[in-house]
Amino acid sequence: GDSVTQTEGQVALSEEDFLTIHCNYSASGYPALFWYVQYPGEGPQFLFRASRDKEKGSSRGFEATYDKGTTSFHLRKASVQESDSAVYYCALGDRTNAYKVIFGKGTHLHVLP
């Protein structure tokens, strides 16, 4: 079945560092891809989505580009802040069941001041 893989379980950076969190997916066709951020004690917050090859999604300084060739949707930010510390989830929308969202295991980002 469809799946999402996030290779980094934890990422530790200093403020103003460049961030990359890797996300690869396995699915047929062109599933919608999403990034979510979750802060302690809260539900995941929608960051942005993309649904076509080469489409870029962005929000709050984060961005990711849909790449059908490498089946990737890597999250990037040029300069992280301590307030960006959270868990980030890559997700895809199931095309056969349009209402189903499949989540990766999440990447815990720690940004040190």
Added chain:
Amino acid sequence: GALVYQYPRRTICKSGTSMRMECQAVGFQATSVAWYRQSPQKTFELIALSTVNSAIKYEQNFTQEKFPISHPNLSFSSMTVLNAYLEDRGLYLCGARDGQGAVFFGKGTRLTVV
């Protein structure tokens, strides 16, 4: 903007009793609502998908008898955890999908069973 209100935020119930949680989409029309449970390891388990005027579809290991769901209109859904036991503990999340396929989550209901 699109918001999803979920309540209560946390609840404690005695083993064998039941509790109900509610979810309301504000600022958009939800085409479907999904209920998830997030484990302590942070993985998401899909419990069921609910579309107004269609049958609610439960995932394997979850049943209507244990997690009855009501979804009477496009903006409101509720789920009950019947006869809650220790293994039912966790953060329950309501996610409402908009017309473009994005899913917006409530802040979750933390269930503690004692």
